[in-house]
Amino acid sequence: MDDRFVKQETAIPGPRSLAILERRNKYVPRGISNNCHSFVKKAQGAVVEDVDGNFYIDFAGAIGTINVGHSHPKVVDAVQEQASQFxxxxxxxxxxxxxxxxxxxxxxLAPGNFAKKAAFFNSGAEAVENAVKIARKYTKRQGIISFTRGFHGRTLMTMTMTSKVKPYKFGFGPFAPEVYKAPYPYVYRRLDGMSEEQYSQMIIEQFEQFLLAEAAPETIAAVVMEPVQGEGGFIVPDIAFVRKVKEICTKYGILFVADEIQTGFARTGKYFAIDHFGVVPDLITISKSMGAGVPISGVIGRTDIMDAAETGEIGGTYSGSPLGCQAALAVLDIIESEKLNERAQMLGSRVIEKMKQLSMRFDCIGDIRGLGAMCAMEIVKDKQTKTPDKEGVAKIVKAAGERGLLLLSAGLYGNVVRLLMPITISEKQFEEGFQILEEAFAVVYHKSETIFLAGR
Ligand SMILES: Cc1ncc(COP(=O)(O)O)c(C=O)c1O
Known part of the structure; x- marks a missing residue:
């Protein structure tokens, strides 16, 4: 009996998807990117079915939105019940x-032994926008520091704070004033011969110099940092760096904002990734897996800061919608009752183990990194020169998709394979997904795939 989760009824994309794709191309602008050219019919847990009856395993998780799995029954119930009421x-x-x-x-749940308040919005970018507004209002300062390779959204302010020029910023200027980009560690790409400790020290010194050269700390309202860079390529900073930044923030009265939009809600094995660093932020931005697919975002922070905005100064028509709130409450219940923080830690170890096995077969894997279940591989043309292999990654993503595995790339160079599968993924689905991933690597890097195909 065939007990595989991936089923291919047609070529991918299939005829129904292709027909819709034609209409999509006619009526929807190309500026909106589409990773996969098939259209979904149904999604449950870690498995997605398309309109042609093909089944996929989801290692992309709607870009980190589906930590609890697609259409978790508790989320569905909560949303349905809410919709039936109002x-x-x-x-x-x-x-x-x-x-x-x-x-x-x-x-x-948020770190910090002080009174807190939370305000809700719709998207991640909106949460960051509001964190910036609140921080400016509270500090009466204008400057905002974000980091190289950071991603915070596509609105004017968050696009300005974002680092990657193409496709996020190119042609969209002028950008918002008073945003400064500080260096963020990227230990894999440190200079040859430099130890991790030396590199860590160097980045801290660079940050201190940055405050002398680029942005006077007295003028800065907030430093907005992803505790692990998401779109930037799943880069985990060292603890010393994060703590130093926070220390400098405290010294100059700058607010430390942790952008947990991709890292939050159990992805890294904690509710908030910043908890791994022993740093207590003043504000936290959240979204994505918070609503398990129902749009909702938020800012959590110290009461005195959150109350800086006067009545009517923050919010919006759909902000913190009832459907979003109910979905988020269900997500919190699921994280606790299904022990997703513990599961994310275990899942992360399994992912790293699998990546290491892959790297024994494929020389192109230059770096393997992650925090909890937020794991990635950096693909290079040459391990010595570390030349990014963006084309290779694009081919891997395509080859995986054609074989029924939804996959995402990331990174400034577009050469990172990042994994954001639901934390609830079953062992069998996990194994099957990795088997396809290995096939995709084999196809792209021209090694024999006979044994893998035979094994399926
Ligand atoms: C860290 C981070 N901040 C902000 C955003 C923006 O979120 P949204 O796309 O919902 O506006 C993202 C989205 O990927 C993100 O990863």
């Missing part, structure tokens, strides 16, 4: 208790 009154018009429940829970 869909939207507008929190500004008539409040609902789920918003308060969610704020209360998140304030309790």
């Amino acid at each position: 869909i939207h009154t507008g929190f500004n018009v008539m409040m609902y208790e789920s918003y308060i429940d969610l704020a209360e829970k998140l304030c309790e």
Whole structure:
């Protein structure tokens, strides 16, 4: 009996998808990117079915949105129940208790032994925008520091704070003023012969110099940092760096904002990745897996800071919608009841183990890194020169997709394979996904794939 999860009824994309794709190309602008050219019919857990009856294993998790799995029954129930009661009154018009429940829970879970408040929005970018607004209002300063290779969204402010020029910024200027980009560690790409400790020290010194050369600390409202860079290529900074930045923030009255939009909600084995660094942020931005696919985002922070904005100065029509709040409450329940933080740690170890096995077969894997279940491989043309192999990664993603594995790239050079599968993925799905990933590598790097195909 065939007990594989991936099933291929047609070529990928299949005829139905191709027909819709034609309409997509006619009516939807090309500026919106599409990783996979098939259209989804159904998604459950870590498995996605397309409109042609093909089944995929999902290692992309809607870009880190599906930590609890697709259409988790508890999320579906919560959303259905909410929709049957009321869909939207507008929190500004008539409040609902789920918003308060969610704020209360998140304030309790967020690091920091002080009073906190939480405000909700719709997208990640909106959360970051609001964190910036709140920080400016509170500090009465304008400057914002973000980091090289950071990603914070596509609105004017968050695009300005984002680092990768193409495709995120090219042709979209002028950008918002008073945003400064500081160096962020990238230990894999340190200079030859430099130890990790020396490199760490160097980056800290660079950060201190940056404050002399580029941005006077007295003028800075907030430093916005991803505790692990997501779009930047799953780069984990060293603890000393994160702590030093926080120390400098404290010294100059700068707010430390942890952008946990991709790292949050159990992805790294904790509710918030910043907890790995022993740093307590002043504000935290959240979204993505918070709503398990229902759009919701938020800012959590110290009460005095969160209360800096006057009535009506933050919020929005759909901000913290009832559906989003209920989905997020269900997500928190799932993380706790299914022990997803512990599972993410275990999953992460298994992913790293698998990546190491792959790297024994494929020389192109230059670096393997991660925190919890936020793991990635950096693909290079040559391990000595570390020349990024962007084309190789694009081919791997395509080859994987054609074989039924949804995969994502990342990184400034586009040469990182990042894995964001649901933390709830089963062992069998995990194994099958990695088997396909290995085949994709074999196809791209022209090694024999006979044994793998025979094994399936
Ligand atoms: C760290 C981080 N911040 C902000 C965003 C922007 O989120 P959204 O695409 O929901 O606006 C993202 C999205 O990938 C992200 O990873």
